[in-house]
Amino acid sequence: MILVELCLGTVQFGMNYGIKGQKQPGVEQAVEMLDYATQNGISTIDTANAYGTAEDVVGAFLAKKTIARDKLFIISKFRPNLLDGVVTDDYYRIMRENLENTLSRLGTDYLDSYLLHSARYVFSDEIISTLNRMKQDGLVKRVGVSVYEPEEAKKCIERPNVEFMQLPYSIFDQRMEKAGVFKEAERDNIQIHSRSAFIQGLILMGEEEVPSFLAKAKPIVNKISLLCQRHGLSRIALAMNYVKQQSRISHLVFGVDSIEQLKEDIRIFQDDIPADTIDDIAKEFRDIEADIVMPSLWKK
Incomplete structure (x- = not known):
């Protein structure tokens, strides 16, 4: 039985995105993908104020009303760095304005979850308290943080007024597991x-496709390709199954730039790979350096 569910990420719908700088699809194509996803078992949609026109695209989808709003779980994020250099007394005004802008673009009067996009804000009591005022105002149902580092994730778990966390996790990026984040989360009700x-x-990617600024990733990419060939697996299936086996994760956020890719990912997600096979392969990628697995550190 699959415990982890899929969440459709929308950054690709609002801007050119990805290691190859894939072109964003047109609004009509993107809405078609959102339609297909929500008619095929995906009810959770992730977007952000900083994702170009992504919130507008999700708003165009919601306006069609092909699925009831209360059947969907919509997540968006407070624009990064907006509170830098701002006095504490202005936090509420700025955060409320940004959230109202998001709600207007989406054409909805509430969010199911609202996250801080600047993970370092999780260390500020005042910012977390202000974020929770959005919940008290009835504009959001849950609040949380989009994190990048294990220390940020642990701070989320430590805070009783943070209910939701989005984090990076993959067969190449096992930092959260190694740092004990999932173990610590077991004691908490954080999603x-x-x-x-x-x-x-x-x-x-094929080894020859890896861009020059990530040259040191080439042997790693080559190794996963060879291991998948040896075990008769696709890399998409392995990547998804690695996440699926982590019981503390409720949703895998993924992005697509074509309807064909969306259909393939939904189909592949249903396939299960034996846990021991995943573990054997994952052992080979336990200690990959952060500047390979964290796109924010890529020196393009």
Whole structure:
């Protein structure tokens, strides 16, 4: 039985994105993908104020009303860095304005979850308290943080007023597991979504496709390709199954730029790979350096 569910990420719908700088699809194509996803078992949609026009695209989809709003779980994020250099007294005004802008673009009067996009804000009591005022105002149902580092994830778990966390996790990026984040989360009721299962497509690339600024990733990409061939697996299936076996994760956030890719990912997600096979392969990628697995550190 699959415990982890899929969440459709929408960054590709709002801007050119990915290691190859894939072109964003047109609004009509993107809405078609959202339609297909929500008619085929995906009820959770992830977007952000910083994802170009992504919120507008999700709003165009919601306006069609092909599925009832209360059947969907919509997540968006507070624009990064907006509170830098701002006095504490202005936090509420700025955060409320940004959230109202998001709700207007989406054409909805509430979010199911609202996340801080600047993970370092999780260390500020004042910012977390202000975020929770959005919940008290009835504009969001749950609040949380999109994190990048294990220390940020642990701070989320430590805070009783943070209910939701999105974190990077993949067969190439096992930092959260190694740091004990999932173990610590067992004691808490925090909901965890994982992103970057494919690391912007790096896991799926041929060695010759890896850009020069990531040259040191080439042997790693080659190794996963050989291991998948040896076990008769596709890299998409391996990447998804690696996330699926982590019981603390409720949703795998993934992005697509075509309806064909969406259909393939939904189909492949249903396939199960034996846990011991996943573990054997995963052992080979336990200690990959952060500047390979974290796109924010890529020196393009």
